[in-house]
Amino acid sequence: MERLSTDPTSGLDPAEAERRLLELGPNVLPQSPSVSGATILIRQFTSLLTVLLIVAATASGLVLGQWIDAVAIFTIVLLNALIGFVRERRAADSLEALRALIVTTARVLRGGEVRELPGRDIVPGDLFLLHAGDRVPADGRLVDAWAFETDEAMLTGESLPVAKNVESVSAGALLADRKCLVFAGTTVARGSGRAVVVATGPATETGRLARTSQGAEPPTPLQLELDRVGRRLAVVALVAGAAIVGLGVGQGLRLETMILTGVALAVAVIPEGLPTVVAVSLARGMERMARRKALVRRLAAVETLGSASVICTDKTGTLTRNELAVREVVLFDPSPCVYEA
Secondary structure, three states: OOOOOOOOEEOOOOHHHHHHHHHHOOOOOOOOOOHHHHHHHHOOOHHHHHHHHHHHHHHHHHHOOHHHHHHHHHHHHHHHHHHHHHHHHHHHHHHHHHHHHOOEEEHHHHOOOEEEEEEHHHOOOEEEEEEOEEEOOOEEEEEEEEEOOOOEEHHOOOOOOOEOOOOOOOOOOOHHHHHOOOOOOOEEEEEEEEEEEEEEEOOOHHHHHHHHHOOOOOOOOOHHHHHHHHHHHHHHHHHHHHHHHHHHHHOOOOHHHHHHHHHHHHHHHHOOOOOHHHHHHHHHHHHHHHHOOOOOOOOHHHHHHHHOOOOOOOOOOOOOOOOOOOOOOEEEOOOOEEEEE
């Protein structure tokens, strides 16, 4: 508290708090920049199979003169892009709306007065008050604690509440052993206490986890499979077209005629309806998940969960109900009895 210039009875001076807020920025976690509608639309045309369809449509119109086929293929490509764009745009808008609804408040001691402030306005040095049911707004060092316990499952995976106290721990203590600290995003399970803010926003433990999880999104199994199919189709189309041209020229047929025949064969190899079938299937899956209160941001990600064959978790059940329950008690005696819970 001395290092942070915080008075233990009156808290941080309001003017100093404003200065620190301008200097250090708001107490918010790092977020990926919002994706624009243009980016979402362009992303619909980046798959290899879609590129092959565009090439096939162009070849049908410019080389073969089959403009009806070219328009049909372009229509299929645009329909596929429209389905993906509409679904992903709606998901992005829903996520933004949910973020706007999540507003954390905190009771802070400033200038000798207890004030209820938005969590984003908390700065290092603030003294904040915690009671059962509160969400911790920032990383803090406990100053007072009365029968105080917090739920740190989101950081440690342990579903049982952790008892906290004001006793110091070693500087190299593991996260789960830092009993004198409270962490942003965790909740108070029992008791009450006071803590001085030591880290906000990206500097918190939760912010550190958020930074490590950000980055380029890996392609989904379905995207990898479609790209693999696209590469094989491209090879087959080129080989088949070249073979037809070679055989025809070898038999004395006109080169121009054989080139047109080879291009027609290459175009016929490309399955024009496949991207649309995939897009419609994924859109249907996204709708079914939305009815079950699950929001999917990327259309291609709908299939990813279905590709999971093994899900690994620990004994705490953090991924399910976040609680432990005794199911059986086995007594160790010569004739063991099992009591059902």
